[in-house]
Amino acid sequence: MNLFLFIIINGSIFSIDGIGEDLSAFKTPFLGELNKAQIEFTISPEFDILNQGWDLRSIFWTNPFSFATKIPLGKGYTVALGNSERFNQAFDLYLEDELLDIHLVSKGGVEELHFQFNKTSRLTEIAFGGSYLFGGAQEIWDYHIGDYFTVDTFLYKYRGQVFYSGLKISLFSISYEGFGNLTMTKKRTDITLDIPERLSIGIAPEFKANKFNILFEHSFWTNYNSPYRFIINFSRRNIALSYLFNPWYLDGVQEHGLISSCVIPIKKIGFCILNLRSCMKTKDSLREFRIIPEFRLTLEEIFARRRK
Amino acid sequence: MLYIFIFIFCNKLDIGEEEFNARGDFKAQFVELPLYASLTEYKGIALGTSQNLILAKNSNYESRILLKFTFTDTTYQGLDEIKLSLFRNNIFHKDPIKFSLCLLTNSFNEVEANWYKRNSDEFWQNYGGDYETDSIRFGEINSDSLIVKFNYIELDRIRRAKGMIIIPYDSGFVGFYSREGGTAPRFQIVKNGMVTPIPLEADCHILSADTMPYWESWLGSGMAYRNYVKFTFDTTLIDKKAIYGELTFQPEKYFAMRETLEIGVKWLAEPLKGYDTRLGPLIALGRFSVKDTIFNIDIVRYVQRIIDHPDSNFGLFIYLTPENYDIANVKIVHGSHRLKVGYIEPPGER
Secondary structure, eight states: OOOOOOOOOOOOGGGGSTTOEETTTTOOOOOOOOSSOEEEEEEEEEEEEEEETTEEEEEEEEEEEEEEEEEEEETTEEEEEEEEEEEEOOEEEEEEOSSEEEEEEEEEEEEEEEEEEEEEOSSEEEEEEEEEEEEEEEEEEEEEETTEEEEEEEEEEEEEEEEEEEEEETTEEEEEEEEEEEEEEOSSOEEEEEOOEEEEEEEOOEETTEEEEEEEEEEEOSSSOOOEEEEEEEEETTEEEEEEEOOOSSTTOEEEEEEEEEEEEETTTEEEEEEEEEEEEEETTEEEEEEEEEEEEEEESHHHHHHO | OHHHHHHHHSOOOOTTGGGGGGTOOOOOEEEEEOEEEEEEEEEOOOOTTOSEEEEEESSSEEEEEEEEEOOOOSOOOSOSEEEEEEEBOTTSOOOOEEEEEEEBSSOOOTTTOOSSBSSSSOBOSSTTOOBOSSOSEEEEEOSSEEEEEEOHHHHHHHHHSSOEEEEEOSSEEEEEEOGGGSSOOEEEEEETTEEEEEOEEEEEEEEEEOOOOTTSEEEEETTEEEEEEEEOOOGGGTTOEEEEEEEEEOEEEEEOSSSEEEEEEEEESSSOOSTTOOEEEEEEEEEEETTOSOEEEEOHHHHHHHHHOGGGOOOEEEEESSTTSSOEEEEEOTTOOEEEEEEEOOOOOO
């Protein structure tokens, strides 16, 4: 069971800019050694609190299920398939000028359908994969002046792909993601964006039952900032704790996060992971706090056993 | 705990509003478009699809009701009662009015008939309908329904006639439901306690009305007066997002059968060619008291249209809607039209 935690945090008001919140940070292609096929379902309700000075405001929503499956083919070969969100563009924001009020609600983003192929031996793991990117976002701009209001809708559609690979030798790992692009269809125009390249270097030392996992990452954007970020993870038996520092590709946005995690085995079925993620994003005096209690259920070859 | 939940989760504070700067500079701005033209177009429309049958008369209007029932049986005998009923629409004022009921000598098409023509091709021999000079009944309407009873001889005359016409004989305005309005006029024959309804084949009213000077600004139903207005486009609006287009105008005087009026606005899809100029969709609709001293309608869709297509600024028709519902008119203070536009710089796309 790999307790290294992926950061999938959704819906930030900072995602009004660029192509939204980059949810691929700290994702690596390594699956670990698998003897049984796994099917994984995840649900993540989200509590999001905005703070500026003494003001607080928040929203709550439940992210849709995500799904992943990992199938060992024997002799250390494994394939994995699943879906997840790549860039999130969901947020809810108000503006009050002297005479003008605007309420902006944005939903959707860029989804990905990933497929990867891994080979694991005693000390090494090598991975290749790619993702088909798709999806769409909808922004509803609600303008008010006095008693009058009007509504505008912006629609975006996305199509694209990105590829990745990784190599893990003993304690050390390196992974790279690149050759990606995304076609964005707007009302009047289509544009093609380059997906940032991402280089991750990790080290995972173990001291008896204590495991550490440190990952440094650099993301190469062409039109935005190219941030360095890291995550440190400590796990012992079924408990894990992580800290992350994630400056965004957008100017001035910084994110600090804490993730606690617990794995609960379920006899003859698999296991479930309970994650409690909390993070704080800041930009000048604006803070965004987020708490995501995530429930992830993993079923292990339950159908194969029943056939027997 | 509940208060904390509501305070944090249900408020709409503008926290983080500076993030909007990533998408544009949002400030409310205003401009008033100058009036270029205001005039009146009118048409004596057919009123056969109206929800009401109007019986009316004053110095400006006269409206008569035409009815035609289909009698299938030619040997009505032993009848207890023969009666015609019309039901008043109580949304209208309840004027008492004297009338005569006459038999038509020429047929009519309800969706084409008007004061001058009995169908699209043929004129009445006498404007206002061709009918027998001897009326079959006189009466006065002063209750919620009009009920006229007939005898055998009158029934026979009605069966052989081309229909009936109800003619007002003094001033007043009464509105009955038409077939389209729900409670249609009924012609019933009662025999041994059994009521046999006679099918209504056609019902409409025909209207004679004054025409209004072209250069004045009028709205009207029954006789449909449309107020054409055009505003000069301001180039500062190019590439802007209109939030509202507040069209206001002042009534000078009015005539109405009820307390409220519905005013609609449509844009012209081509340069003005009279009443029948091709129009766009209904872009604004408002209900007003007839006693209002100013009418105010948001026509932001029109404003945004001329921002996006400045060469399509062909003007607007302001009109009473539905134009065939009743008889009403409003004279607008000439030159009182104002169009104030509130707009912003539109947000940029991602």
